[in-house]
Structure formats: structure tokens, C-alpha cells
Amino acid sequence: MQFLGRSLVILAAALIVVGITVAVSRPGLATRGNADFQQRGEFVQPPGREAAAESAAVPGGRQAERAGPHSGAHGRHAGSAGLFGLGEVLKSLVVVGLIVAAVVQGPRLEHWLRRNRNVPPQRPPADPIESV
Amino acid sequence: MQPARKQRNQNKLNLAVDSAIFVAFLVIMAPHFSGIAIHEWLSIAFGAAIVAHLLLHWQWLVGVTGRFSSKIPQSARINYLLNALLFIDITIVIFSGVLISESALPVFGIPFTPNGIWRMLHALSANLSLLLVGLHIALHWQWIVNVASRSVSIARLGHRRASQFTAAHMEKEV
Numbered sequence: 001m002q003f004l005g006r007s008l009v010i011l012a013a014a015l016i017v018v019g020i021t022v023a024v025s026r027p028g029l030a031t032r033g034n035a036d037f038q039q040r041g042e043f044v045q046p047p048g049r050e051a052a053a054e055s056a057a058v059p060g061g062r063q064a065e066r067a068g069p070h071s072g073a074h075g076r077h078a079g080s081a082g083l084f085g086l087g088e089v090l091k092s093l094v095v096v097g098l099i100v101a102a103v104v105q106g107p108r109l110e111h112w113l114r115r116n117r118n119v120p121p122q123r124p125p126a127d128p129i130e131s132v
Numbered sequence: 133m134q135p136a137r138k139q140r141n142q143n144k145l146n147l148a149v150d151s152a153i154f155v156a157f158l159v160i161m162a163p164h165f166s167g168i169a170i171h172e173w174l175s176i177a178f179g180a181a182i183v184a185h186l187l188l189h190w191q192w193l194v195g196v197t198g199r200f201s202s203k204i205p206q207s208a209r210i211n212y213l214l215n216a217l218l219f220i221d222i223t224i225v226i227f228s229g230v231l232i233s234e235s236a237l238p239v240f241g242i243p244f245t246p247n248g249i250w251r252m253l254h255a256l257s258a259n260l261s262l263l264l265v266g267l268h269i270a271l272h273w274q275w276i277v278n279v280a281s282r283s284v285s286i287a288r289l290g291h292r293r294a295s296q297f298t299a300a301h302m303e304k305e306v
Contacts, residue, residue, distance in 0.1 A: 003187060006186075006187055006190055007183055007187065010183050010186050010187075011183070013219070014219075014223045017219075017220050017223040017224065017227075018223060018224075018227045021223075021224055021227060021228075021253070025249045025250070025253065084164050085162050085163075085164035085165025085166070086162075086165055088161065088162030088163075088164050088165055089158050089159065089161070089162040089165050091162075092157075092158050092161040092162065092262060093158060095262055095263075095266060096262065096265060096266040096269060098266075099263065099266025099267060099269075099270055100266060100269050100270040100273055102270075103266075103267065103270030103271070103273075104270055104273050
């Protein structure tokens with residue numbers, strides 16, 4: 001019961017976020033956004049694709065059957081699985097790793113740099129000719 | 133059960149759940165790798181996993197929310213704000229993803245209507261989530277290292293004790 005109540009609180013918070021998002025993305029803005037994206041060449045669907053999407057908008061959707069791993073009108077989702085897909089996973093892992101390394105090692109690096117800056121520069125050894 | 137042991141088990145559970153969530157996140161972030169259907173269904177399951185993650189950390193959530201305006205460490209405040217941002221971002225990613233869904237939504241009988249703003253929002257919030265998840269992990273890195281190393285050392289100790297016990301038992305038998 002306690003878990004159910006807490007889950008409902010979390011879902012309510014998510015619902016608030018969704019409500020605000022829907023309110024902010026007005027229909028006019030949505031149309032403009034679509035046009036902008038198509039102008040930039042992103043997410044452009046092939047002519048048959050849109051018609052297929054419309055025809056598949058039937059309850060129970062045959063589109064679900066059609067939407068295999070190789071399909072997708074998401075633009076960046078289009079393409080084939082395989083090495084490139086594995087590359088995407090590695091790319092995300094590297095990005096997260098770099099952020100973690102920067103945040104975790106950042107203060108240590110700063111400390112090291114500060115410590116090195118505070119050390120007075122060593123005097124070069126005296127010129128033996130001049131000292132004579 | 134002893135409180136220390138209970139806490140250790142709780143930490144282990146948290147680490148296991150968090151690791152699973154992170155692996156799921158990496159797979160979700162690579163739709164080419166998983167395919168669009170798995171991408172969509174896994175994202176919906178990811179939403180449920182996030183709820184589970186929040187439930188596991190409920191005490192911390194309630195504690196910091198109640199004392200946010202009063203004296204709490206600055207790091208906890210930053211952590212809380214980052215987590216709030218991450219929650220908002222993940223909610224937007226999942227919601228916009230559901231709206232542009234090609235595989236999951238038609239199963240529920242909801243038609244697929246292509247819309248530029250939701251696609252744009254989905255892409256932007258997904259990219260932002262990568263940054264926020266990185267920061268989230270970075271802020272908990274010390275905890276992750278501590279729990280993982282403790283689990284490994286306990287497992288090693290258990291293994292050593294078991295092998296010692298087996299050796300002693302075999303000697304007795306001989």
C-alpha cells in the first residue's frame with residue numbers, strides 16, 4: 001500500500017511534467033518544428049512512408065508487425081543493426097565515461113595544478129664560466 | 133538481521149538495480165543496435181525501472197525535499213537539483229518517444245501521427261539525458277566504487293572461507 005502511494009506520487013510528478021510539456025508545445029509550434037526539421041533534411045520520410053504510416057493507423061496496427069529492427073522514420077533510428085549499433089552503445093559509454101572522469105578527476109587535477117603552481121621555479125644551475 | 137548487514141544487502145540491491153538501469157539506458161540510446169521495436173518497449177520498461185529506482189531511494193528523496201531550504205550540504209542540494217532535472221528530462225524523453233512511437237503505440241490502438249516538434253524534443257532530451265546520466269553517475273561514483281569493491285571483497289572472503297572449509301573437511305575425511 002505504501003509502495004502504491006509512493007508510486008502514485010511519482011506518476012503524478014511525471015504527469016505534471018507531461019502536462020507542462022504539452023502546454024508548452026502548442027500546435028502552431030509543432031507545425032513549425034516539423035517544417036524546420038524537414039527543411040534541415042532531418043527526419044524526412046520517403047513519399048511512401050507517410051502514406052504507409054497513415055494507412056497503418058488502424059487500431060491493432062499492422063504497422064507494429066512491419067516496424068522491424070530495420071525500419072523507423074526517426075531519422076537517426078533508421079538504418080541497420082550491427083557494428084554501427086554497437087558503435088552507438090560504445091559512443092554513449094565513452095561520453096558517460098568522459099563526464100565521470102572529468103567530474104571525479106577534475107578536483108584532483110585542479111589540486112595538482114595548484115600545488116605545482118605554488119612551488120617556486122627551480123633556479124638553473126650557475127654557469128660555471130661566470131661563477132669562476 | 134543485523135542493521136549493518138541489512139544496509140549492505142540494501143546497497144547491493146541498489147547497485148544491481150542501478151547497473152541494470154544503466155545497461156538498459158545504453159541499449160535504449162542505441163536504436164540501431166536494438167532495433168526500433170526493442171528500443172520502444174525497453175524505453176517503456178525503463179520508465180517502470182526509474183519508478184523502482186526512486187522507490188528504493190525514497191527516504192533520501194523525502195529527507196532532502198523536506199530540508200531543502202534549511203541547512204543541508206551543498207553537494208546534496210546540487211545532487212537533488214540534478215536528479216530533478218534528470219527526472220524531468222527522462223519523463224520528456226519517454227513521453228515524446230511514446231508520441232512518435234511506430235511499434236508500441238499501434239499495439240494499444242493509438243494511431244501514429246508524425247510530428248516534428250515531438251521528434252525534435254525526443255532527440256534533444258535524449259542527448260541531454262546522456263549528459264545528465266553522466267553527471268548523475270559521477271556524483272555517485274564514490275558510492276559505486278565503495279559498494280562494488282566491498283561486494284567483491286566479501287565475495288572473495290566467502291570463497292576463501294568456503295575453500296578453507298572444504299580443505300579442512302577433506303583432511304578430516306582422509
